[in-house]
Amino acid sequence: FLIFHITLATVGAVLGIISLYTGYKNKLAAHRKLGPITSVVWFFTGITGVAVYLLLYVFYHGGETTSVIKAILGT
Secondary structure, eight states, X not given: OHHHHHHHHXXXXXXXXXXXXXXXXXXXXXXXXXXXHXXXXXXXXXXXXXXXHIIIIIISOOOOOOOHHHHHHTO
């Protein structure tokens, strides 16, 4: 689920930058086509972001943690 959210966020960011660029350069045909797609991707990114937060911090409580060095060395 987290990977899906990260992928959506990355795609949404790229689409958002392209949308801003096409709007700024007055390429309105491309901007109008890209806008609805970008908004849907951002909408699902927001939903999955809330779901990831709830899964990480509300529903499942963290277990015992250790340092990275101990985890790598297995000590």
